[in-house]
Amino acid sequence: MSERVVVDPITRIEGHLRIEAQMDGNRIAQAYSAGTMVRGIEIILRGRDPRDAWAFAQRICGVCTLVHGIASVRCVENALNYPIPPNAQLIRNLMIAAQFVHDHVMHFYHLHALDWVDVVSALNADPKATSELAQSLSNYPKSSPGYFADMKKKLQKFVEAGQLGIFAKAYWGHPAYKLPPEANLMAVSHYLEALAWQRDVARLHTIFGGKNPHPNFVVGGAPSPIDLNSDSAINSKRLSQVQDIITKMRNFVDQVYVPDTLAIAGFYKDWGMRGEGVGNFMTYGDFPEKGMDDPSSYLIPPGVILDRDLTTVHDVDMNDADQINEYVAHSWYDYSGGKNEGLHPYKGETSLNYTGPTPPYQHLDVEQSYSWLKSPRWRGKPMEVGPLARVLTLYAKGHEQTRELVDMTLKQLDVPVRALFSTLGRTAARTLETKVIADAMQTWYDNLVANIQSGDTTTFNEAYWDPSTWPAEARGVGYMEAPRGALAHWIVIKNGKIDNYQAVVPSTWNAGPRDPEGQPGPYEAALQDNHELHDPEQPVEILRTIHSFDPCIACAVHVTDPDGEELVKVKVR
Numbered sequence: 001m002s003e004r005v006v007v008d009p010i011t012r013i014e015g016h017l018r019i020e021a022q023m024d025g026n027r028i029a030q031a032y033s034a035g036t037m038v039r040g041i042e043i044i045l046r047g048r049d050p051r052d053a054w055a056f057a058q059r060i061c062g063v064c065t066l067v068h069g070i071a072s073v074r075c076v077e078n079a080l081n082y083p084i085p086p087n088a089q090l091i092r093n094l095m096i097a098a099q100f101v102h103d104h105v106m107h108f109y110h111l112h113a114l115d116w117v118d119v120v121s122a123l124n125a126d127p128k129a130t131s132e133l134a135q136s137l138s139n140y141p142k143s144s145p146g147y148f149a150d151m152k153k154k155l156q157k158f159v160e161a162g163q164l165g166i167f168a169k170a171y172w173g174h175p176a177y178k179l180p181p182e183a184n185l186m187a188v189s190h191y192l193e194a195l196a197w198q199r200d201v202a203r204l205h206t207i208f209g210g211k212n213p214h215p216n217f218v219v220g221g222a223p224s225p226i227d228l229n230s231d232s233a234i235n236s237k238r239l240s241q242v243q244d245i246i247t248k249m250r251n252f253v254d255q256v257y258v259p260d261t262l263a264i265a266g267f268y269k270d271w272g273m274r275g276e277g278v279g280n281f282m283t284y285g286d287f288p289e290k291g292m293d294d295p296s297s298y299l300i301p302p303g304v305i306l307d308r309d310l311t312t313v314h315d316v317d318m319n320d321a322d323q324i325n326e327y328v329a330h331s332w333y334d335y336s337g338g339k340n341e342g343l344h345p346y347k348g349e350t351s352l353n354y355t356g357p358t359p360p361y362q363h364l365d366v367e368q369s370y371s372w373l374k375s376p377r378w379r380g381k382p383m384e385v386g387p388l389a390r391v392l393t394l395y396a397k398g399h400e401q402t403r404e405l406v407d408m409t410l411k412q413l414d415v416p417v418r419a420l421f422s423t424l425g426r427t428a429a430r431t432l433e434t435k436v437i438a439d440a441m442q443t444w445y446d447n448l449v450a451n452i453q454s455g456d457t458t459t460f461n462e463a464y465w466d467p468s469t470w471p472a473e474a475r476g477v478g479y480m481e482a483p484r485g486a487l488a489h490w491i492v493i494k495n496g497k498i499d500n501y502q503a504v505v506p507s508t509w510n511a512g513p514r515d516p517e518g519q520p521g522p523y524e525a526a527l528q529d530n531h532e533l534h535d536p537e538q539p540v541e542i543l544r545t546i547h548s549f550d551p552c553i554a555c556a557v558h559v560t561d562p563d564g565e566e567l568v569k570v571k572v573r
Contacts, residue, residue, distance in 0.1 A: 004363055005536045008036070010546055012111040014063045015553025017511065019542055020364060021527060026534070028542075031520070031527035032366045033511050035373035035553050038332070042350045045501040050076045050493050051219045051465075053501065057489060058214050060503060064552055065213040066099045066205065067482035068489070068503070074292060075489040076219045079476025083291065085458040088221035090448040091208050093287050094242070095215065096480065097441045098204040101249045103483040104387070104434040105257055109187075109194040112427065112547040115540060116264050117187040118177035119167045123159060125185035127152055133182050137259035142193070151189040171538040178267045187264065190256050197252055204245045207238050221460035226452060239449060246445055250438045261431040265413055265424055272419030274530035275545040277522045278382045279421065281305040281389035282316060282509070284488060286481035287440065299440055300481050303393045304378060308421055310396040316378065318477045318488055321346070326504065327375040330368070330513040332356060339369075340516040342377065345490035346475055348502035366514075373553070375512040375521060376504050384522040385485030385509045386549060387430035392420065394436070401439070405432045423526070426548040467496040482506055484552050507552050523549060 005028075008018035016037045022030040041060050045053055054072035058065045070092060077084065127148035134143035158167065179187070202212045208224045209215025216223045227233035285295050285302030295302055303313035317323055325342030328335055334353045335341050343349060355369050364370040377383070394402035409428055410417065419425050451457075464470070472495060479488040485506030492500040512521040520528065526545050533541050 003536065005533065005539055005542070006363065007539055007542055010543070010551065012114065012543075012547065013551040013553065014061065015507075015551065017546070017551050017553050018364075019523075019527070019546065020366070021531075021533075021539075021542060023533070023536070026532050026536075028527050028531040028533070031524045032364065032370060033373075033513060033521055033523040034364055034371040035511060036371075037553070038352060038354075038372045039503075040350070040352075042348075042501050042503065045498050048498050049467075049496070050079070050491060050498055053489075053491065053498060054217045054219070057503065060505070061552060062213065063103070064099075064482055064484065066095060066209075066215055067480060067487055069215065069217045070096060071478045071480050071482075071487050071489040071503070073217050073219045073478065074480065075476050075478025075491045076493075077476070078292070078478055079474040079491055079493055080219075080464050080470055082220055082464045083293075083461060084221045085456075085461055086291075087226065087448060087451055087456060088459045088461075089288060089291060090444050090451070091222040091224060091459065093444045094441060094448070095205055095208055096286065097437045097444070098201065098245070098249070100437045100483050101253065101434055101441075102198055102201050104430050105194055105252065106198055107483075107550045108257060108261065108427075108431065109191045111550070113187055113191065113260075113264070114167070114170055115544040115547055116177070116268060117179060117191075118172055118174075118184050119155070119170065119188055120159065120172040121177065121179070121181050122155060122185035122188045123152065123181075125152065125181035127185070130182040130185045130189075133263075134186050137263055138255045140255040140259075148185055148189055151192060152185060154192070155185075155188060171540045174534070174538055174540050176534055176540050179264065183263060183267070187260060190260055193256070194252075197248070201245055201249050204242060207234070207242055218460060220462065220465055221458075224459060226457040226459055228452070239452075242445060246438075246441045249441070253434055253438045258431055258435055261428060262409065262412055265428055268424060269413055269415055269419075271424040271544065272413075272415045272422045275423030275426070275526045275548065276421045276529045277384050277526035278520070279306075279308045280378075280381050280383050281392050282378055282383040282385050282486055283389050283393045284316065284318065284479040284481060284486040286479075287437075299437075300390050301393055301397050303397070304383070305389070305392055305396060306381070310392060313393060313396050318479055318490075319346075323378055324504070325377055325380075326502075326508075327377060327515045328369075329375070329516040330366070331371050331374050332369050333374065342380075342516075345477075345488070345502035345504055346492060346500070348490070348500065350502070371513040373508050373512045374504075375515040376509050377515060377519075380517070382512075382515070382519050382521055382525070383486075383509055385506050386426070387433050387483075387485075388420070388426045389485060390481060391429040391433050394433075399436075401436055402432070405435060423545045423548045430550070470496060484550050485509060505552075507549075510549050511551060511553065523551075 005021040010017040018034040054069040057068040057072040130148040131145040205212035225233040285298040287299035289297035321344040
């Protein structure tokens with residue numbers, strides 16, 4: 001029997017993910033993605049007030065809190081045909097965009113870059129040569145020899161103390177690392193720089209939503225009143241702070257994130273030839289100029305690309321029962337109609353049934369159920385969602401800035417168009433879309449200020465707030481582009497209460513297991529594309545491709561001892 005490599009848990013992600021790779025020699029022949037915890041928010045929401053759903057839905061994830069709140073209020077608004085004021089839409093755009101920029105930068109430096117950057121090697125770098133390298137890439141004002149010398153000393157103290165801390169438990173010295181010491185020092189320095197940067201940029205959510213994480217939202221608009229003469233509302237001072245944050249975001253993206261990505265990618269061009277995945281891509285669309293009911297005004301257009309064909313973008317309809325269905329053939333759920341049935345989210349069921357092995361165990365039985373994630377499909381096909389899907393759709397639709405950025409990247413790296421679909425392409429796409437969205441933030445801010453200056457300060461529409469105005473039955477879908485991809489919440493309302501609620505999240509699309517037809521999900525398919533492990537005990541190759549998707553598995557923590565016995569139990573009274 002050929003060897004099976006198990007990585008559990010996948011580190012540097014949100015949530016719990018297990019990867020089992022069936023090896024053929026040193027090559028991955030088959031891969032299996034297993035979400036190892038359950039999400040129960042859908043069950044908790046039944047019978048509750050739809051206007052409160054966003055506060056519960058945010059708790060699906062401790063990282064993507066904002067996006068679940070937005071998707072939730074949008075699904076209620078869609079069900080009730082509830083329009084929101086233009087200012088509220090602009091505020092939401094700014095908050096979503098800030099989440100994108102913040103999330104992507106943090107993912108690159110603190111989660112994914114360490115798959116490419118050898119931290120310990122940075123101790124061999126010459127700070128002067130590092131400065132010369134950094135200055136050749138951008139005009140970032142901190143790129144002096146003294147700055148990099150100080151960063152090197154800080155890193156040296158970590159190592160000498162035997163406490164690498166945030167850099168611990170990695171595969172330093174692995175032959176798969178190819179960066180010279182100076183590039184490693186530059187990247188590690190920017191890792192530390194991003195920690196301070198993100199603390200400042202998170203304030204935008206605090207200004208518009210009251211706090212971060214878990215900012216506040218409201219069905220019908222935005223919870224932030226605008227009054228330039230009030231200390232307890234969005235005033236001139238807070239608007240000025242928002243402008244400062246946008247400027248700081250754009251500067252870091254332009255001067256640090258984009259140059260670093262291109263510089264690091266230049267040493268790993270061979271990763272443009274592996275990790276292609278399923279070859280199908282889907283976006284729901286987001287960032288409307290004229291409201292959610294006008295997809296033609298979205299910055300990111302909706303659409304489906306099949307089999308890497310960028311000449312055709314298919315329409316996507318989330319209300320069409322023939323388009324989106326979730327399957328549980330290999331998931332620890334039951335459906336009333338049987339495990340091979342596919343259900344549209346309006347009719348979705350959350351019936352838990354764990355049939356997997358009792359911990360500790362060596363391997364999952366992949367012929368049976370092996371994941372807490374379902375398997376969503378579009379017209380029966382697996383779909384990759386996320387930055388790569390969005391960049392490809394923008395490119396296919398002729399978005400001028402995206403085309404320029406993609407063409408520039410391909411030319412600078414000297415790689416073919418095919419490289420877009422790879423592990424490397426997925427990572428580069430995240431960077432490029434960050435640039436597009438950060439630039440767009442300035443336009444939305446300018447439009448918001450212009451509205452206020454013209455006398456329009458409305459942020460909330462109270463027309464349908466009272467449940468007495470609602471129909472006896474209603475259903476709707478709230479969708480958006482979250483940083484990790486297409487996200488949608490479906491709601492069924494009866495007599496003013498939630499009758500059914502289903503969330504299909506980006507990492508369900510990407511990380512889901514095989515379906516009844518045996519089709520692998522995007523993670524599984526990507527790992528099966530041209531992956532060789534230098535050392536099964538140090539599977540950095542698996543981490544590179546999985547991290548290129550930026551996994552965010554639904555949040556939960558399970559504490560067990562080696563025999564599978566529960567160690568901690570918390571009861572909420």
